Amino acid sequence: MVIELIHFSIGKPKTIQYAENKEMTSGICKQLVKDAFLSKDGFQGDGVADLRFHGGPDRAVCVYPYEHYDLWENEFHTSLPSSAFGENVTVTNMLEQDVCIGDIYQLGDAIVQVTQGRVPCSTISKRLGIPSILPRIVETGYTGYLCRVLQEGTVRKDSPITLLERHPHQVSILFANEIYFRGQKDVESMEKIVAVPELAEEWRKSLTARLGKLT
Template sequence: MMNKINMKIVNFAIGLPKNMTYDNEKVMNTGICKDKVDEAFLTKEGFLGDGVGDLKHHGGFDRAVCVYPHEHYSLWEKEFNTSLPPAAFGENLTVTNMLEQDVHIGDIFQLGEAVIQITQGRIPCDTINKRTNVQTLLKRIVETGYTGYLCRVLKEGSVMTNSKLELIERHSHQVSVLFGNQLYFHQPTNIEGIKKVLAVEELANRWREKLTNRLHNLSK
């Protein structure tokens, strides 16, 4: 059972959007380059001192906290023969024992003084390729479904790098983040799968809109 497993914060990072140079001389403004911190206060809109560059695709109440499994780092580093920096994917929390296949949309976790709930798998963009200088990393993240995931904040509070991270409540539907990712990216006509994900009331509004439209078009 997950609540018997030692979940741990490996890296805790926040940061406001800043200019990032990529491909030698190109520059873009992005929130993906975050800095390690020891403590930050988590509000319903995210950590104080944290921000996103693209408000259309990132941020908001349903996407206040970004989490990425630490186990994937060694996988990508080995596959691409590279070394990745901390918070390489722009995540706030790099964690152990919380893989996409093992956590569910709607699961609730204690995070220091705060309480968070998983709302959706992350939809990555090519800023990840630019940040890591690995041009096919995004493609592999989508293929595997190892995207990390996003959370809403149910209770605000202070979070420290050594804060306790533990499962409070596993969602009764047990729709894993990995299942949602596979459906979203690779099974656009899976009507039963779409209904299964939509049945989770705690699903992020953006995903609900997209999947509802997808279901509507399939039903025509």
């Protein structure tokens, strides 16, 4: 199936208002752009507010499947803005069930590798004004995912995306999400995820710590 880039967005952290006269600083409100250079640290002109949970070489690019937009709009009776979940790249035919940790994609002139599922936070609910969407994202595993950059290059809003290499371990993002969020005692599955050399270091540390307590 052909992968289509629907939205391409970047943006620096800024103060945004939510609820009743509350404020937060976040990079979740990204703007559509025509092109941007992708370095090992992320897109030029892009940024995150909390480096503990976002950004860095293992989390340089955030991807979200476009197919989920219809699901959330129908479930919550709303219309979502572009890049509603703070993703850089909104795509078709790259669902969490089909994308695996370690998979390599050509993205415009750049080459990226999938490293982990995206760990969603309350910023999503606050930005969209839908408190119950965060638990639903976690429940379904429709979190999107993050990538590192193997080859730097320019990405354009109409850049093609092509799968270059499927990782032999075949650990899907959906499977990894299920174990990360709800399979805290599933030793065999956690070991399967940790066995993928290309797994993001933060997830490796977290899962290894859990395994250490169980074994």
